[in-house]
Amino acid sequence: MINPSVHGWIEKYFAEQQPFPQTFASDEEAFYLQTRATGFIFGHIISFDSAKPIEQQEWLPVEISKIGMLNTLFQMYRLTKQHNDPGHFINEAVAFYNLLTPKGFNPLQKMLPSSSPASKLEKIIHERVQTNEDLFSKNFSHVITNALLFIDVLAFKQYLEKGSLPEKYFNRIEDIVISVISLSLKTKTDISAHDDLLLKLFESSVRYNKFSTANITNIEDLDLSYLKNDLEKFYVIDLAGISLWSDEQVENEERYFLYKLGEKLSVADTFVLESINFVNAFISKYKEEIPYFNSSNPVKTFYDQTTDNVVVLIKRNKNRLLKEISESKELMQLLAKSTHKDLDKEEKKKIKKQLLDICKTVPSLTIFLLPGGSLLLPILIKFIPKLMPSAFNENEE
Structure with a gap:
């Protein structure tokens, strides 16, 4: 069994998962729907989209997030490159994250001068799944892990396709996500008890922007032109949907907001409706397990x-x-x-x-x-x- 808190867990993951299927998904929407079904999109992972089942009994939440992060990055690699090569994937993932550090400064080389690529990736993933809160604040909050990890997956796709990362990609995507979530929360007809906690979850997850709820007041003012890829658009709609959910229903005004958002993104109404239904079913089933829906002492x-x-x-x-x-x-x-x-x-x-x-x-x-x-x-x-x-x-x- 894999122990994600002990050195060597990435190599063990790939050893246990082989042999990998020789068929590769070519449909980005199918990839997204499979990833969403695991709960990774919402920061509450219930399963893994892996070739072989992975048991997660007696794992800590941060360990589940680490396996979910590695598995989703690898599935994106398989989708983009259309082949299986754990070694090449690990090297590409490390090179991708190296692009996120300032030029001339690579803390990984300083801390891990002789480490293998797999060891470096273990360190990177451990850091990425954390939120930006200090340890004390995190312990006394409902925030367990970074809720915006899928942005890493979207950025990895850009890197794999182009060999580079568009300038300020993370900033731009985060800025759009923040604007949409802030506006969707303002759209709600009733503010539920979990809304403040949900806002805190996203606020602690942003890395490249400050979370502000004061900028956008109307959906017409949203600038979504930067979103070119379907995966980015699907992600934004789902995050808006989860922020609008309360009491097992989405009111008419909130539905209108989601359909209007889909229209601005050129996403079919069928996907928007499916998103509403999925979010409702997912939260209704796992509400008791999702930390930000439980406002206990x-x-x-x-x-x-x-x-x-x-x-x-x-x-x-x-x-x-x-x-x-x-x-x-x-x-x-x-x-x-x-x-x-x-x-x-x-x-x-x-x-x-x-x-x-x-x-x-x-x-x-x-x-x-x-x-x-x-x-x-x-x-x-x-x-x-x-x-x-x-x-x-x-x-x-």
Whole structure:
């Protein structure tokens, strides 16, 4: 199974996916619809458009986004080049992202002078799936990952076809997306509870512009002439659709806005209607899982997300964790005692100290050593009995 947080995951992805199909999509609309069905367009990935199924159980949201990003970039490569060549794809992807850094400055060469292209791409993708928020703000928000990752895919298409990237391509596409989303939110007949969170999601995802909602007031004022490719047009319509969605319906005025937008983009009404229906079905089905549709207490959200992440890390490191714990006789005795009797203050301190020492030896668990990491220890302690043999719990005797 692929672990997207460990070095070498890209090479393992391609090893597991081979042999690749020798048939290639030639229809851009079909490619787009398949990509949209995965949820990648909306920043909530539910599946992967891959040759072989990819299990995503017990993955962190950022890890799902990394696999989704790699897979979609590769599918765009297959669509554009009409062949399968993981090595060539990786080199092209690294060269593409190198174009996004200032001339004369390549941080990848500085940080990874002898790294393989696959290692460089792993680093790049890890950076790209992040939002622009600082760690503290991100933890206390509903934003998990970058919502505008498909712009990278659109830009990659331009690079593969032309060998270069149009000047300020990202700026222009982002600017149009921001304008359309801002205007569509103003069009809504009722402002729902998730609208502020949705706005925050896009605001934290832009990289090349400042998110402003004050510029455009009428759809006639939108300048969409820069959008030449169908994929770009489909993307803009879908993003407008998701920003207009509320309460499992799109009102008449909002439908009019979407059809008018389609008309300005020279996109058929049939696609606009299909977009409305798809967005409605997708959100209705996955609403409870999509963070920006759930406006619960931010502190509770942070705790719940952190708990889930820590449990995943504990499960992954189960064997190593148990080995380290079993080698500490005093810790084993205290943990066994805690299953049937309250520990005193001094004993609790010893457990805390020894568990933190063990976490130092397991790289994936260094999250416990970060500032505030000790607050997560109750999660680890609570989960330990589930990992230990049944004989460990004397209450079951």
